Amino acid sequence: DIQMTQSPSSMSASLGDRVTITCRASQDIGNYLSWFQQKPGKSPRRMIYGATNLAAGVPSRFSGSRSGSDYSLTISSLESEDMAIYYCLQSIQYPWTFGGGTKLELK
């Protein structure tokens, strides 16, 4: 199975900060990488697909990028509503696998 290693596992940041979360794949996954946001008691919400494509309805302060086998989710200016757990997902090889999650909290 492809392992998706997310870092950090948790972080705190201030409103207005630029925040970057990273996911590293154990094998080549091309651009088959998605990012999801999950708030307490809610279902996951897709934020980014194809490594860099913004999902419908997602604010433009979110972006995705790739550098080799490292994938990043960046929030350009943190807002209070962005506090959540973020997960990456690879969908190039079965079984699809998620990263362990990054919990983003307000400093």
Add this chain to the structure above:
Amino acid sequence: QVKLLQSGAALVKPGASVKMSCKASGYTFTDYWVSWVKQSHGKSLEWIGEIYPNSGATNFNEKFKGKATLTVDKSTSTAYMELSRLTSEDSAIYYCTREKITPFDYWGQGVMVTVSS
């Protein structure tokens, strides 16, 4: 609008089975794969498997083969997942979600399954 409406929470005894549903609306049910995802309390997400309603074709995470059975009823646009021989390790929230070219753009609200005697 696209909706995936899941059945309600279940309390089941160890060793029993549970069958949950995911009713799709707002799109052509047979055009999208339906995946099921497990989330144990406080943990990350695990992909269980998927079914293509048009043909009934399935793909599974090896970990869940023999544990999960996926079916669909095209007449009601409903996908089902049955979990068998339940143990405490199966206590979790289970989500259905859909996929076509890109994964998981819409999700159900989740079903909480509690396995307890």
